[in-house]
Amino acid sequence: MELIFEKSKPGRCAVTVPQSDVPEVTLHEAIGNKYLRTELDLPEVAEIDLIRHYTNLSRRNFGVDLGFYPLGSCTMKYNPKANENAAALPGFTGLHPYADDDAAQGNLQLLDEMQRYLCNIFGMAAFTLQPAAGAHGELTGVMMIKKYFEKKGEKRRRIIIPDAAHGTNPASSALCGFEVVTLRSNPDGGVDINHLRSLMTRDVAALMLTNPNTLGFFERNIEEVARIIHAQGGLLYGDGANSNAFLGIARPGDIGFDVIQLNLHKTFSTPHGGGGPGSGPVGVSKALVDFLPIPRIVHTGKGFQWSGDFPDTIGRVRTFYGNFNVIVKAYTYIRSLGAHGLRHATEMAVLNANYVKEKLKPHFDLPYDRVCMHECVFSGSRQVAENGVHTTDIAKRLIDFGYHPPTIYFPLIVPEAIMIEPTETESRETLDAFCEAMIIIAGEAKANPQKLKDAPLTTPVCRLDEVLAARKPDVCWKRA
Ligand SMILES: *Cc1c(COP(=O)(O)O)cnc(C)c1O
Secondary structure: OOOHHHHOOOOOOOOOOOOOOOOOOOHHHHHHHHHOOOOOOOOOOOHHHHHHHHHHHHHOOOOOOOOOOOEOOOOOOOOOHHHHHHHOOHHHHOOOOOOOHHHHHHHHHHHHHHHHHHHHHHOOOEEEOOOOOHHHHHHHHHHHHHHHHHHHOOOOOEEEEEOOOOOHHHHHHHHOOOEEEEEOEOOOOOEOHHHHHHHOOOOEEEEEEEOOOOOOOOOOOHHHHHHHHHHOOOEEEEEEOOHHHOOOOOOHHHHOOOEEEEOHHHHOOOOOHHHOOOOOOEEEOHHHHHHOOOOEEEEEOOEEEEEOOOOOOOOOOOOOOOOHHHHHHHHHHHHHHHHHHHHHHHHHHHHHHHHHHHHHOOOOEOOOOOOOOOOEEEEOHHHHHHHOOOHHHHHHHHHHOOOOOOEEOOOOOOOOEEEEOOOOOOOHHHHHHHHHHHHHHHHHHHHOHHHHHHOOOOOOOOOOOHHHHHHOOOOOOOOO
16 A cells, blocks of 8 residues: 555645635744754645545554454453443533633533442442553552552562463562562462462562453452451452453452452443553552542532542542543443443353353363353464464464454463453354354364465465564655
């Protein structure tokens, strides 16, 4: 495809600028020669060429509105357009971030209600909506944990993290100055309880646990895990990025979690990845409320107000209201589904993942064969051993069938991992067609392994050298 610069023809223009109704000022007068760019090499194209260029570019992209997107742990569910309509209301988009509290009552009320809904759904004492994404929420949560122990006068240097965890967990802990200790998984895909007992000392601030974990399993011994941590005065942190596995069924606060971060952009259906910004609210138990970021919303005789009057706070972690429009979309999702709808979404997410797991089980290795929650993890080990075909080749071949590949090579404890999260928004026909494609690919691995190694075969560019692309990205274009 030609670049827009290559399509440029001098003198073409896609807009007609209206007659000026103010006195003209030359650029030299306005900004002075020092700052004036003399060579501004902008593309010149007609409106139709401009429209075609960007429309064609967008068609080279893949999104959940185009096809099935089973990227495990990322929860690429369909994002209802009602959410977008609500977020686009002028009262939300037009409010100045510095507007007085008096002028922002409706928006503050929405934030306040959202915090209450989340407290209710997750069983926590309070929530902050400030963090801009999941990893940012983790950082906020760990900062609060750190402050909690400082306030108690306890020096705790370590955080325990299971070997199946998302890479952001150790990163967030290390950023706060904690030493990360790795906890082994048991053969069942859960926490190795004896290993946990041996690691848990009064030097450990917290266990950071993803539940269900990245293998898609709900921790069978979660109450025992909470007891072991709390018995030594430690805190239980929950990575709640993938909460659509238990909405309306289990509440982390009831189970014993002291802190939990959510990903509104996964669980509560707002576009993410290349499609939009995130939001990573953090919920805390009573013991940690004082450390929440400021400002917090308080309700006074004069209505809702921002207040910074919390002496033990960790401070601000993001400007203004957080990613407000993401919060509006997630709020709309919660309101439109209601309590029963959220529970139903969870049930369908779990059913869909188990459906895919059972259909593909005869064709791919399933290292942990038990009922899963929102996602299932296969291994491509059989295909490597029998046909020399790797998981990466299977993923690339799926593109030819019109699917976004699943998450691969994560979690790290599964060799050649293929992590599939269908989400609740997909029909049985879609799941059947996807499984059929996977089964065809398993057959091709035996019959024609080279085809998989060359895949994708139907895209504008075929197999790329990913290492070269990452190490020496060629993103500059110079006019010939
Ligand atoms: C996505 C994810 C994160 C990180 O969330 P971001 O919004 O990408 O920062 C953390 N933990 C788990 C389990 C996740 O799936």
